[in-house]
Amino acid sequence: MTRRLTALVAVALGLVVVLLLARGHRDVGYVRDEGIYFHASRAYADWAVRGLRSPSALFDRAARDRAFAVNHEHPALMKLAGGLSARLFSAPGPEGQPAEARAQAGLLPLVPEGAAMRLPAQLLAGLGVVLLALAGAALARPRGHVLGDTSPPPPDLSPGTWTIHPLVPALLAALWFIGLPHVWFHAGLHCFDVPVAVLTLAVVLCYRRALASWRWSLLLGPLLGVAISVKHNALFVPVLLGVHYLASLALARRRPSRGQWLPLPFLSMALLAPPTVLALWPWLWRDPLVRLGEYFEFHRLHAYYNTEYLHINYNQPPLPWSYPFVLTWATVPTALLLLAGLGLVLAVRKDLSAKPPADLPANTFAAPLRGHPARDGLLWALFGLFPLLLISLPSIPIFGGTKHWLTAYPFLALAAAFAYVTLWRGLAPTGRLRHLPAALLPLLLVPALWSTAHGHPHGLSQYAPLAGGARGAADLGLLRGFWGGAVAPLLDDMSRRPGPLYLHDLHELARLQYEREGRWPPGLAGAPLSRARAGLLFHERHMLSNEVDLWNHFGTTAPVDVVTLDDVPLTSLYAGGN
Amino acid sequence: MPLDATRRRAAVLLGVFGLVAAVEWIAAARAYRPLLSAADWDAAAAALAALPADEPVLLADDWLGPVARRHLPALQRSLGRPDLHGAPRFHVLALGEPLRPDLRADLDGLALEPLGVDDLGPLALHHFAAPASGHVLWDILDQPALLPADRHGPCKKAQKTWVCKQGRVTARWAEVGYRPRRCLALDMSDGAAFELRGRVELGARLRGHLGFTDFNGRLRNDAPAVVELEVDGVPRARWLVSDNQGWAGFELATAPGPAELTVRVTSLLAGTFTPGGYDPDARRVPCLDLRALTEPA
Numbered sequence: 025m026t027r028r029l030t031a032l033v034a035v036a037l038g039l040v041v042v043l044l045l046a047r048g049h050r051d052v053g054y055v056r057d058e059g060i061y062f063h064a065s066r067a068y069a070d071w072a073v074r075g076l077r078s079p080s081a082l083f084d085r086a087a088r089d090r091a092f093a094v095n096h097e098h099p100a101l102m103k104l105a106g107g108l109s110a111r112l113f114s115a116p117g118p119e120g121q122p123a124e125a126r127a128q129a130g131l132l133p134l135v136p137e138g139a140a141m142r143l144p145a146q147l148l149a150g151l152g153v154v155l156l157a158l159a160g161a162a163l164a165r166p167r168g169h170v171l172g173d174t175s176p177p178p179p180d181l182s183p184g185t186w187t188i189h190p191l192v193p194a195l196l197a198a199l200w201f202i203g204l205p206h207v208w209f210h211a212g213l214h215c216f217d218v219p220v221a222v223l224t225l226a227v228v229l230c231y232r233r234a235l236a237s238w239r240w241s242l243l244l245g246p247l248l249g250v251a252i253s254v255k256h257n258a259l260f261v262p263v264l265l266g267v268h269y270l271a272s273l274a275l276a277r278r279r280p281s282r283g284q285w286l287p288l289p290f291l292s293m294a295l296l297a298p299p300t301v302l303a304l305w306p307w308l309w310r311d312p313l314v315r316l317g318e319y320f321e322f323h324r325l326h327a328y329y330n331t332e333y334l335h336i337n338y339n340q341p342p343l344p345w346s347y348p349f350v351l352t353w354a355t356v357p358t359a360l361l362l363l364a365g366l367g368l369v370l371a372v373r374k375d376l377s378a379k380p381p382a383d384l385p386a387n388t389f390a391a392p393l394r395g396h397p398a399r400d401g402l403l404w405a406l407f408g409l410f411p412l413l414l415i416s417l418p419s420i421p422i423f424g425g426t427k428h429w430l431t432a433y434p435f436l437a438l439a440a441a442f443a444y445v446t447l448w449r450g451l452a453p454t455g456r457l458r459h460l461p462a463a464l465l466p467l468l469l470v471p472a473l474w475s476t477a478h479g480h481p482h483g484l485s486q487y488a489p490l491a492g493g494a495r496g497a498a499d500l501g502l503l504r505g506f507w508g509g510a511v512a513p514l515l516d517d518m519s520r521r522p523g524p525l526y527l528h529d530l531h532e533l534a535r536l537q538y539e540r541e542g543r544w545p546p547g548l549a550g551a552p553l554s555r556a557r558a559g560l561l562f563h564e565r566h567m568l569s570n571e572v573d574l575w576n577h578f579g580t581t582a583p584v585d586v587v588t589l590d591d592v593p594l595t596s597l598y599a600g601g602n
Numbered sequence: 603m604p605l606d607a608t609r610r611r612a613a614v615l616l617g618v619f620g621l622v623a624a625v626e627w628i629a630a631a632r633a634y635r636p637l638l639s640a641a642d643w644d645a646a647a648a649a650l651a652a653l654p655a656d657e658p659v660l661l662a663d664d665w666l667g668p669v670a671r672r673h674l675p676a677l678q679r680s681l682g683r684p685d686l687h688g689a690p691r692f693h694v695l696a697l698g699e700p701l702r703p704d705l706r707a708d709l710d711g712l713a714l715e716p717l718g719v720d721d722l723g724p725l726a727l728h729h730f731a732a733p734a735s736g737h738v739l740w741d742i743l744d745q746p747a748l749l750p751a752d753r754h755g756p757c758k759k760a761q762k763t764w765v766c767k768q769g770r771v772t773a774r775w776a777e778v779g780y781r782p783r784r785c786l787a788l789d790m791s792d793g794a795a796f797e798l799r800g801r802v803e804l805g806a807r808l809r810g811h812l813g814f815t816d817f818n819g820r821l822r823n824d825a826p827a828v829v830e831l832e833v834d835g836v837p838r839a840r841w842l843v844s845d846n847q848g849w850a851g852f853e854l855a856t857a858p859g860p861a862e863l864t865v866r867v868t869s870l871l872a873g874t875f876t877p878g879g880y881d882p883d884a885r886r887v888p889c890l891d892l893r894a895l896t897e898p899a
Contacts, residue, residue: 357623358622359622464620467623575782
């Protein structure tokens with residue numbers, strides 16, 4: 025009954041998250057990258073729909089390349105899903121615009137085109153919440169998890185045994201993740217960062233099962249392929265899983281069997297992930313090696329964009345190693361972070377001392393670690409720390425703020441839930457006090473949820489309470505909102521200004537998306553500053569250059585309107601006589 | 603019942619986490635609300651209106667600038683000051699600490715006397731005197747007597763810009779070292795010298811700055827510029843300034859009284875280096891400020 029209730033609550037929580045994201049992110053402006061992803065999504069979906077109508081169209085090389093050449097530096101899956109979602113759920117754009125400049129009506133026109141394209145990512149965020157809740161609930165088991173043991177734990181009725189309700193760690197793990205302002209912000213976008221974080225979690229959970237089950241092993245390879253088809257972060261997953269596997273073998277302190285040297289889970293990843301990636305990314309269907317080479321080269325030589333960190337603008341290496349750690353502290357409430365840190369320490373310590381039973385039968389190729397301790401702590405530590413350590417390398421670009429290490433957060437969330445369970449188990453309160461673990465959960469979670477709710481729709485610019493929120497971050501000299509998205513509150517005011525408008529960091533394709541949905545002020549075209557009669561400015565340290573250009577052009581340093589978060593300017597609208 | 607060691611440790615750790623979370627609740631209540639209301643801005647506007655018009659009013663919290671300038675036009679006239687020399691009295695509007703590192707840098711050695719603070723709610727207006735700062739006798743940005751020229755002859759004035767054979771010079775705002783400065787932007791060809799010459803009233807010192815704009819240009823060109831000063835036809839000073847010096851200050855002691863002044867700036871390389879090679883059209887522009895200051899009162 026408890027298991028079913030937990031599963032029901034997990035699914036319900038996931039659904040609530042999807043609904044809130046779908047509605048709430050209608051107020052979140054379209055960020056720069058979304059502009060190009062919207063454009064690519066339409067091209068990909070057009071190709072897919074043509075292929076559905078006439079499958080031979082799928083093999084027309086020229087047409088396929090034309091469609092998938094757009095934004096081919098990222099895999100196609102999320103954009104394809106977004107485009108197809110728009111074909112299903114997009115409301116038509118306003119009458120009176122040329123057909124190519126207005127959103128087409130989908131089969132079930134429910135939401136604006138951009139919102140429809142964001143839906144697949146939001147569904148994945150909901151899936152992430154479900155997975156975290158279920159994985160968190162499993163931490164309530166009174167004994168450590170043994171790989172391959174899927175039976176429900178027998179009720180332990182011995183006196184003195186203390187149990188915690190599975191919903192407590194379930195809610196903690198799920199809300200630790202989705203309740204963070206930056207996770208919430210990214211979770212609702214038509215982008216790849218939260219989707220790849222969720223799929224990384226899914227691959228890791230699948231891997232745990234695959235270590236003791238051939239069926240899960242067969243799923244593992246394609247699932248990894250799907251994750252890689254979302255974003256390149258997933259390319260690191262098999263490496264980290266390999267480290268975990270080797271560590272597990274070493275910690276077993278017994279000679280590995282022949283089957284353990286070439287285990288099915290890794291064979292599955294090696295053999296089934298590449299064709300999955302190939303199948304899901306039609307750009308690679310022609311010259312796959314050349315195009316894969318271009319893809320790796322693009323990311324290996326990624327530009328160093330500007331970003332502010334502690335009042336310094338960084339745009340070339342060496343970049344500060346402390347960046348991901350300070351930014352994580354500044355955006356994740358400290359109590360949650362401390363809990364995750366303690367969870368990692370406790371879980372790794374436990375893993376290092378755990379041994380498989382002496383009577384364990386020889387492990388096979390298909391179930392290489394069946395009966396072994398799960399060693400989740402090592403998994404959480406590897407996946408929770410690697411993304412931060414990678415970004416801390418002085419040559420790795422740091423322009424994207426926290427979004428580049430969101431893949432760590434699901435594992436930190438599970439570590440935090442583990443610490444919470446372990447501590448309460450150690451204290452083992454009885455009587456009325458046994459409800460304390462559930463009662464005190466809001467104490468830990470509310471600062472994050474408060475931060476998220478208050479920061480919405482500008483969650484990208486929100487910071488944790490101890491960092492002082494947006495004002496504190498501005499004082500500390502941290503980045504504010506690098507993506508040109510905080511423009512929706514200005515649309516009304518912009519409609520009263522003469523055009524054309526200098527768009528600054530708002531991508532023209534994002535502007536076109538507003539226009540396709542009838543949200544952009546009619547007749548207000550974008551233009552270079554030299555011809556503009558009004559101008560936008562998205563505030564960042566390095567953007568001061570553009571701001572002084574606006575002052576010089578309009579002859580004033582006072583904007584006519586400013587979007588703020590707790591007094592901190594995010595976007596200004598300038599206008600003047602020139 | 604005494605707790606055993608495990609229970610005690612768990613209780614302490616849970617207590618610590620609970621305490622940190624409780625502090626976060628309080629911090630969230632402080633952080634997650636706007637501090638400034640329309641009434642606060644009105645109070646600040648009234649306080650600023652009562653100040654003498656020739657005394658600078660600065661904003662301590664740079665990030666608040668766009669909102670503050672929208673409500674307080676008085677802040678606009680002090681925006682982009684070269685430094686705090688030449689301002690015997692000035693005022694700082696601040697949410698917290700008035701003398702932030704940027705303002706301290708602009709003092710550049712000036713001793714301050716705090717004169718008082720007006721409490722304006724969340725904001726406070728701090729008044730300072732800098733007795734050693736002297737007065738501004740003359741400023742290159744508003745001195746029409748100086749005649750600009752390059753080596754091909756005089757430049758022509760068109761609105762705020764001088765158009766020369768080898769480039770153009772504009773009095774404008776520029777970003778230098780990620781701060782706004784009002785200065786003379788010298789957009790000249792590689793190796794070209796821009797010269798201003800005329801009869802001016804000098805004080806005890808000539809004080810100026812040179813910096814490069816903008817940040818992208820600075821990233822892709824490190825060539826220095828040369829600033830030269832001549833008084834009554836005699837070369838008096840020459841500075842080599844590179845962009846890693848930021849808003850580089852320079853100063854020359856002078857004899858008070860009228861004098862023939864020549865200011866010459868030579869930009870060695872104005873273009874930028876890109877992966878495709880040297881691009882003379884993508885510009886990195888030196889920006890100059892120069893003022894004559896009196897002895898301290």
